[in-house]
Amino acid sequence: MPETPAPASATADAPVPGGLIRGELERELEQTDNRTRWLLSLPAILIILFFAAAPLLVMVVYSFLTPGDYGNVKWIFSTEGWVNVILQRDIFDDTLIWADAHLSIFWRSVKLSIVTTLLTLIFGVPTAWFVATRPKGKREFWLFLVTVPFWTNLLVRTIAIQELIRAEGVINNLLMALHIVDQPIQMMFTDFAIGFGMTYVYLPLMVLPVYAAVDKLDFRLVEAAHDLYAGRWTAFRRVILPMIKPGIIAGSILVFIPCLGAYVTPRVLGGGKNLMFGNLIELQFGAGRNWPLGAALSFTLMAIVMVALIYYVRLTSREEKTDV
């Protein structure tokens, strides 16, 4: 409010004949505006409360209860579910020892997720670059091709991969027909199969954000780098990479997080032996009949994801240091 001279301000709060009390209209409009805003966001708030917050709360409670005999939970407080995430009780003397099975599953999940993320980077970045550098009218076609797999059921696609890599599958038959190998190579039910399958499934999630970043890239900056004596590789490393980094990081997050919790792909391609985090959780709610452990494992997975996300935020907000 601009300062008005003293005589005017003295009477400012008094109603002007036929006019408004100071601030009255603004207050009224603001209240109506607020009410509308709340009303509009109510459905979203309700959905989040009932379908996101409430189930999580249920899982937190379950994780501190005792497993029931046929699944479900008994309402007896216990921390056993949490302890069992990384430790297990010896059947004979009740001493706690490391749960090697769980730890190796965690390790496999993290390892395969990292490998898959790296593979999608290696295949996805050049693909995204290729699509983004096509002439304007032709990009849609290539983007469409990238997204086609999304339109097919995940299970169907995974079984199609199985057809490719199983002992009597396309790849082995081809290799044997060409006499490159005598015996079929065992690819099914290995970590390789899981990594291969996940790379295939999650590749579009890498291509799309990187494409968006390359599309926004100002190619005049690349020209400027060449003009200032940078070769192709240096220009990529010093100018292009930092510019498309947000897309690469977004893509890595989009691939890494679902990989950690992947269920269908490791189940079909990894068989019963090569479990991943998602399969382990499913096992506790199914055959394992240990719901508290399943709940605790779910939160452990969430914790790992959170750590990854915090790392991501750090990575994106880090500034290039000035060293000159």
Next chain:
Amino acid sequence: MQHQAQPMPSTDSADDVAVDVDRISKIFQGEDEVRALDDVSVAIRRNEFFTLLGPSGCGKTTLLRVIAGFEPPTMGALRLGGRDISRLPPNKRPINTVFQNYALFPHMSVANNIAFGLEMLGKPKGEIQTIVYDMLKLVQMEHLKARRTSEISGGQQQRVALARALAPKPEVLLLDEPLSALDLKLRKEMQIELKRLQHETGITFIFVTHDQEEALTMSDRIAVMNAGKILQVGSPRDIYERPAERFVANFIGESNFLDATLNGHTVTLKAGGRFQASPPAGVADGAVSVLVRPEHGQVRMGEAAEGELAATIDTVVYSGEATTVHLRLTTGELFKAKMPNTPSEDGRSIEQGAAAALSIAPGAVTVLKD
């Protein structure tokens, strides 16, 4: 710098030539073929402030990009100091560019931007620091060296772009309409600044602009381009006072084109009056088109006397420092006369529709080729 602006002998010895554009054509294949450069030849001298001037789409930026190495020429040869560089990629040419939109690296600080070219050349760290410091001082940006380039103003970005391009000490600096994004006042400041930098560094500047005033103010020599061809190369004085063609005359400054008859060195205007002129080579006696600049016409109210042209006042436009009088000559041709305003005469006495007398300064009539 004015001594350099004087016409030099037209035969450039190889030592004087920095950039030799030898019959270069650039044809863009597309739905229909575009001849962006059409058999262009020009020799740009060492330590020269050389301007490529022309309307948008005339090929001046394409020529700059060919010299920088971003576009390969379709035909012809490009030599730098006598060496053919047509096949060298941009990063192998000792030529740097100040881009139209500056193209500063947004993820680097001001200092890192300036250091980039030096790092790429593999200079030792200590030397880089010294040069970067010198460059920051040269463009008066020391206080902002740690800033990101997105956090500084347009004029400051302009200075950083200049410093970045000058830091590797290129043989030639290319400037692609670098002042077009700045407001008028800043543009005038930067014109002087650029001139100073060119003088201090002794580097050959090739400057692209569509602004004729900018070209006249800054250049040692100007090449006027249109439709992929260079129409005329010369000092600002040459170009302004002795334009060879109607396009050049029209593009640079304001012009009056009048019909006339040429007989040897004598020009007789259709509207009356006889003038001495030296026609360009290749213009035959007979009907010609001549140019008279508006500031070379003087208007007086009343009937025309001997040596003056009779006219009627059409419109009077006051523009602060001058008054432009639009006259209709007896032939029906329009003539703009621009007269400086003085305390006693500011165009107020000139009456619309009244009879007036126009006198044209001796030597002001230029015969055009077409």
